[in-house]
Amino acid sequence: MGRIEELCAYLDKCRTLADVGCDHGYCTEFALDRGICERAVIADISAKSLSKAQKLLAPYIEEGRVKSVCCDGLEGIDADVDEVLIAGMGGEEIIKILSSAFIPEKFVFQPMKNAPLLRRYLIERGCAIVRDDIIEDGKYYFVIKGERTGKMAEYSEVELEFGRDSLKNPIFxxxxxxxxxxxxxxxxxxxxxxxxxxxxxxxxxxxxxxxx
Ligand SMILES: C[S@@+](CC[C@H](N)C(=O)[O-])C[C@H]1O[C@@H](n2cnc3c(N)ncnc32)[C@H](O)[C@@H]1O
Missing domain, CATH: 1.20.5 (Single alpha-helices involved in coiled-coils or other helix-helix interfaces)
Structure with missing residues (x-):
């Protein structure tokens, strides 16, 4: 399985998914094609990146199932969107995005680095991390799936560093x-x-x- 497919397996079936930092739009395409979401908002800070996704997802845009927004982080995204995916950015960049907007009700983050900082940030703000795993596609990637509020058992230092489910994953x-x-x-x-x-x-x- 490739990274996109592995990553999208962490998404819940939902009505509207926001793919922040969508670049080419492959995650959204996968989620729409497989019926993981009915609709999507694709967003990117770079108009050039966003245009790749607009091209890829043109049939869905024409159908009115995809809206595209050129914006910084979550600035152009409704806070009541069902689920937010932010993948392929650094953990510090993801923290900056959340700090200047809101923590989504449900989220899947795939930080390229500084995953421990992001875990700590989310836990300190009362989020519940529901899956904290590792995937592999030539390289290794951490995936953090969670909800804005909820309870969970306290994290150890090792879990903060590598994720709780990663430690039980055979690829770890x-x-x-x-x-x-x-x-x-x-x-x-x-x-x-x-x-x-x-x-x-x-x-x-x-x-x-x-x-x-
Ligand atoms: C490496 S790509 C990841 C693409 C896709 N999410 C994936 O995982 O395959 C990172 C994308 O994030 C975008 N980006 C970086 N900072 C951003 C921000 N603050 N707000 C929105 N998009 C951002 C970049 O323009 C780029 O298109």
């Missing part, structure tokens, strides 16, 4: 082994100060997650 071991090797190599080639302490902390967490 190969992710962690790859990361461990990379970070141990960086550590051998460096290091002093904050960068070194951060690497050592990450190595310790990876070992803990692997049960090593």
């Amino acid at each position: 071991a190969s992710y962690a082994a790859t990361e461990l090797e990379k970070k141990q190599t960086y550590l051998g080639g460096c290091c002093e100060g904050a960068e070194c302490s951060s690497l050592k902390r990450q190595i310790a967490l990876l070992k803990e997650a692997l049960g090593a």
